[in-house]
Amino acid sequence: MSELELTKVPSDERGFFGHPRSLATLFFLEAWERFSYYGMSAILLYYLYDRTSDGGLGLDKPTAAALVSVYGALVYMSGVLGGWTADRLLGMRRAVLLGGFLIMGGHLALAVPGGLPALLVSMLLIVLGTGLLKPNVSSMVGELYAPADHRRDAGFSLFYMGINLGAFVAPYLVGTLGQQVDYHLGFGLAAVGMAAGLAVYTRGRKSLGQAGDAPTQALQPGELRQVVRRSTVGAVVVVVAVVLLGVVDSLTVQTLINVVSVLAVLVPAGYLIMMLRSSHTDPVERSRLIAYVPLFIGAVFYWVVNEQSGSVLAQFADTRTDLRIFGMAVPSSWFQSLNPVATLLLAPAFAWLWIKLGDRQPATPRKFAVGLLLGGASFILMAGPGLLNGVHETASPWWLVASYFIVICGSMCLSPVGLSATTKLAPRAFLAQMMSLWFLASAAAGGINAQLVQLYRPETEVAYFAGVGAAVMGAGIVMHLLTPWVRRHMGGVK
Incomplete structure (x- = not known):
């Protein structure tokens, strides 16, 4: 079949804004899942450092910000475990369903006033659930398109709108309920959002056809025994390590932060090496x-900035920003909606642009x-309030508005494009796991941020924003210079 024939689209495949009807199911599932996650994220930092008398946990701000970064990294x-589970055991479709139920349970755990133990249970469930759902639902989007279908990048841009639709609504509902009424009610509303996503997905699963229905590289009986044996050994090692840390009185929050920071960098490096050396990867793959390696490293640099919206920028909104807008006082959690608002405004324009350019x-x-x-420019801009008016005067909210707008212009050039490139460059045997690797860029950034954000305080504010921003812009210059080399190694993929 010729490339021209592959790009022709049957009329029954134009049911959702010119895209397959099944994209609608994944679009709304992801919208509700992101509503639950970003609703929780909008109030998590404040819940961690707010006074216990106001319903918070009373942690100091640097530790609270580092924990938020650790949560995101984990x-x-x-996603590594989720991608492997889909490829080898469940298939992407079942992995997504199981992940949704675990996420809902995690938010319900935070809805109970259980203090630090409830937080740890919630972290475990949401971490496992998102690992199963997030990479696999994105991989399923890629399965809806033929390899030469020029709608692929535009489809991912539309899917990216679904992500940000949920993220846009969440701070206004979950944030307001959590900050102005009760944090635990806010977390409960996040659980309701995930339940709605599961209802949409269950109802629309038949429209997906065969996409993600079976594992791409199912485990054989002998392999299954080996996996069980290795998993048992790994679990024993973890338990022994925890016990030893407890014995030497090193089982602390800071230890958790440091361990996750190291693993967040080592895991993606090991994962790339494993796929490169695998006998299932042919020379072209x-x-x-x-070619994917510099793209991955560039994504890590970008997410170092973007992933600080729930930590450093959330703290800036809460402690350094004038919270009166047009004469009305607003909760600081509302600023978390600036990222998705900018995305919703810009995503259609960029999707149209990529289709127009072809x-x-x-x-x-x-x-x-x-x-x-x-x-990088979005962070350099945030050094402005401290430079112009000092770090002890409240800043205009328009600084945050401008910063979010600039960073999302960057996101439109990197995030949906990166999702699409990941599906195109993935070895067939590692389709879902390759999408997990893409999300490990955010994990690596979260691990780096767990250390970086502890440096943020009033006296370091200007240098912090300027330094981080300059480093990210430097990575952009290097990426520009590497473009010819990357294209030569992409094996015909555009």
């Missing part, structure tokens, strides 16, 4: 993986370079 690191659109690494330059 969520994305669990291996070349594409090599084969003339910039190469993937060139888009990444632009995204990094804009991401």
